Amino acid sequence: xxxxxxxxxxxxxxxxxxxxxxxxxxxxxxxxxxxxxxxxxxxxxxxxxxxxxxxxxxxxxxxxxxxxxxxxxxxxxxxxxxxxxxxxxxxxxxxxxxxxxxxxxxxxxxxxxxxxxxxxxxxxxxxxxxxxxxxxxxxxxxx
Numbered sequence: 821x822x823x824x825x826x827x828x829x830x831x832x833x834x835x836x837x838x839x840x841x842x843x844x845x846x847x848x849x850x851x852x853x854x855x856x857x858x859x860x861x862x863x864x865x866x867x868x869x870x871x872x873x874x875x876x877x878x879x880x881x882x883x884x885x886x887x888x889x890x891x892x893x894x895x896x897x898x899x900x901x902x903x904x905x906x907x908x909x910x911x912x913x914x915x916x917x918x919x920x921x922x923x924x925x926x927x928x929x930x931x932x933x934x935x936x937x938x939x940x941x942x943x944x945x946x947x948x949x950x951x952x953x954x955x956x957x958x959x960x961x962x963x
Contacts, residue, residue: 821853833857834864834962837902841868841962848906850938854931855900868962870902877914879932884916887930899931905941912936 821840824832833856840851851870865871879899882891901909915933918925 821851821855823853823855823857825856827858829856830858830861833861837865837868837870837962841870841904847904848940849904850901850907850909851903852901852934854898855902856898857900859897864962865902869904870962872900872902872909873912875900875912875914875934877916877932879914879934880930881916881932882930885918885927885930885932887927899934901934901936908939908941910937910939 823829823836837851837855841849849870857865859874862874874897878895878897880894880896882888883893883895901912903909913935915935918927
């Protein structure tokens with residue numbers, strides 16, 4: 821998943837999050853990928869019951885990762901995960917090291933990847949049978 825880039829795209833990103841949540845057939849959802857979110861956007865997502873711990877290390881580090889040579893060098897946490905209640909994400913690690921092939925080391929992307937474990941809580945059988953818009957915990961996502 822790749823959301824709108826750039827600091828000026830905050831409204832567009834929150835709209836994209838809302839569309840993802842609205843499209844989910846269940847209230848339990850995990851959104852992972854190049855969200856391009858900024859720290860200031862975390863509160864709006866938390867208000868919509870989407871939370872995710874900021875990774876220990878930046879997932880964008882153009883000071884260290886020279887996949888792209890254009891632009892200025894900075895670090896950020898653009899590759900993220902955000903989960904609704906009922907989703908537990910643990911053991912998240914960031915793959916920051918370049919891969920080596922035929923004696924050459926390089927990064928596969930300008931973003932570092934994440935990996936970890938996901939556990940889903942057992943759904944309430946009555947809620948699972950109900951259409952999303954009828955569930956008491958169904959929300960429309962951040963706005």
